Each structure stands twice: as structure tokens, then as C-alpha cells.
Amino acid sequence: MEEEIEEFNQTLVNLYFKNMNFLKDNFPEIFEKVDKLSENINNETHKEKYSLEYKPEGYFDILNNETNQFVYGFDSYAEADKRTEMSNFTKQHSLDLLRVEPSTNKFALMGSLGQIAPLVHYLNQKIDFENITFSKIYKYIFIGVGVGVHIHEIYKKINSMNTLIIEPDLELFRISLFTVDYSVFEEGNKKLFLSVGEDLLQMEATLSNFTSYHAYMNYNIKHHLFWIDYKYILDEIISYYSHNHAAAFSYNSILTV
Numbered sequence: 001m002e003e004e005i006e007e008f009n010q011t012l013v014n015l016y017f018k019n020m021n022f023l024k025d026n027f028p029e030i031f032e033k034v035d036k037l038s039e040n041i042n043n044e045t046h047k048e049k050y051s052l053e054y055k056p057e058g059y060f061d062i063l064n065n066e067t068n069q070f071v072y073g074f075d076s077y078a079e080a081d082k083r084t085e086m087s088n089f090t091k092q093h094s095l096d097l098l099r100v101e102p103s104t105n106k107f108a109l110m111g112s113l114g115q116i117a118p119l120v121h122y123l124n125q126k127i128d129f130e131n132i133t134f135s136k137i138y139k140y141i142f143i144g145v146g147v148g149v150h151i152h153e154i155y156k157k158i159n160s161m162n163t164l165i166i167e168p169d170l171e172l173f174r175i176s177l178f179t180v181d182y183s184v185f186e187e188g189n190k191k192l193f194l195s196v197g198e199d200l201l202q203m204e205a206t207l208s209n210f211t212s213y214h215a216y217m218n219y220n221i222k223h224h225l226f227w228i229d230y231k232y233i234l235d236e237i238i239s240y241y242s243h244n245h246a247a248a249f250s251y252n253s254i255l256t257v
Contacts, residue, residue, distance in 0.1 A: 023182070061073070062147060077149055083153070087157060094223065095238065106124040138217035142166065144167060144172075154224060165192070166206075
């Protein structure tokens with residue numbers, strides 16, 4: 001039994017170092033922040049607010065050491081399954097940049113459409129936007145990491161090309177390095193964007209980079225909110241995209257969409 005526990009702990013540590021190497025190569029600024037935090041924890045100049053716990057029932061949870069309360073308080077794996085089941089390829093829980101009029105369920109005929117107006121007319125005749133289901137979701141935003149189980153499961157289902165993960169709490173992100181393999185989000189020609197420990201202005205800059213990268217994929221951006229405490233981030237994202245829509249892209253990109 002002790003050998004199994006030791007092997008399990010070593011697996012977590014190995015994943016942590018794999019993630020740190022990945023961050024060092026791809027996100028050096030975040031690597032420096034996490035490395036500094038780890039150093040402060042080890043020399044006891046930083047008191048950990050959160051700690052990763054593996055419950056006897058067989059799932060991970062996060063203990064808030066200040067309140068002695070668990071973030072989940074229930075099976076995080078079962079919760080991940082529920083969240084994954086709710087994730088789909090419809091417009092539900094998404095930022096719909098196509099600008100469809102809710103009263104008519106048709107593309108909004110804005111003056112800025114210019115030469116592509118005939119294309120918009122054609123699509124309005126062919127597509128039922130009220131019940132639309134996309135064959136592919138290219139961009140996905142995760143707001144909050146938790147223990148990361150739901151991120152992996154949803155990602156496997158949606159298989160997004162570009163993924164943005166936002167976690168304002170550096171300590172929570174550090175904990176996720178023991179449970180989430182972040183390198184999978186950059187396998188093949190996929191791209192990962194990270195906003196970790198950033199203020200709202202910095203986060204908007206990361207969001208801008210995520211948006212401008214492969215802009216033709218922006219027609220529908222799915223999002224997942226881990227907990228209600230981070231709703232202010234979702235509100236900021238919605239506000240950002242209220243000024244950025246499909247018609248703001250280049251002419252060729254719109255035709256590609």
C-alpha cells in the first residue's frame with residue numbers, strides 16, 4: 001500500500017516538472033512567477049492558502065487552508081463528467097460573434113458589411129440560426145482551473161484548435177500543474193493561450209492575442225465558467241467581444257468563414 005501511495009505521489013511530481021519544463025519553453029513569464037511562488041513556499045515566506053488533497057473516496061479536491069473548506073466538497077470526477085455532458089456544439093455557453101438578430105434569427109445586416117452583403121443574404125436563406133449546431137468549435141475559453149479534471153474531459157470532447165485558460169489565482173494554477181498536462185493543448189498544430197495571475201488589463205491583452213490568432217475561427221467562441229466567483233471575468237470577456245465581431249475581420253477571413 002505504501003509503495004502504491006509513493007508511486008502515485010511520484011506521478012504527480014513528475015507531471016508537475018513536465019509542466020514546468022513546458023512553461024519554461026513556451027510561457028517563460030508564467031514559469032518565472034510559478035517558480036518564484038514555489039521558492040517562497042519552500043522557504044516559508046509564503047503561507048499556502050490552498051492545498052491539493054486526494055480524498056479517500058478516490059478524487060481530488062482543493063482545501064482552503066484559511067477557511068478549512070473544500071472548493072468542491074464532492075466527487076470532482078463525477079462533476080467533470082456532468083460538465084462535459086453539458087458541453088456541446090450549439091450556441092449554448094458561447095460568444096456568438098456572428099451577430100445574429102434575436103428577433104429574426106438572421107444575420108444582422110450592418111452597413112459595415114459592404115461587399116459581403118450578398119453573401120450574408122444568401123446565408124440567411126440557407127441557415128436556421130435558431131437551431132444551429134456547429135460541426136467544429138475552433139476556440140474555447142476555460143475560466144478557472146479547479147483541479148483540472150473538467151478541462152481535460154471537455155477538451156477531449158470538443159477538441160478545440162485554440163484554447164485560452166484563465167486563472168487569476170497563481171497558487172491555484174500552481175496546484176493544477178500536478179493534475180493537468182498542459183502540453184496536450186499544443187499538440188500538433190494546436191495553440192494554447194494562458195492568462196495566469198493577471199489583472200484585467202493584462203488579461204485583455206492576452207484575450208486580444210487569442211482573438212487575433214486565426215481570426216477566421218472566431219465565429220463562435222465557447223466558454224466554461226468553473227465557479228461563480230469568476231463571473232466578473234466572464235463579464236469582462238463579454239464586454240470585450242461586444243466591440244469585436246465577425247464583420248470586424250478582414251474581407252478574405254469572412255469569406256473563409
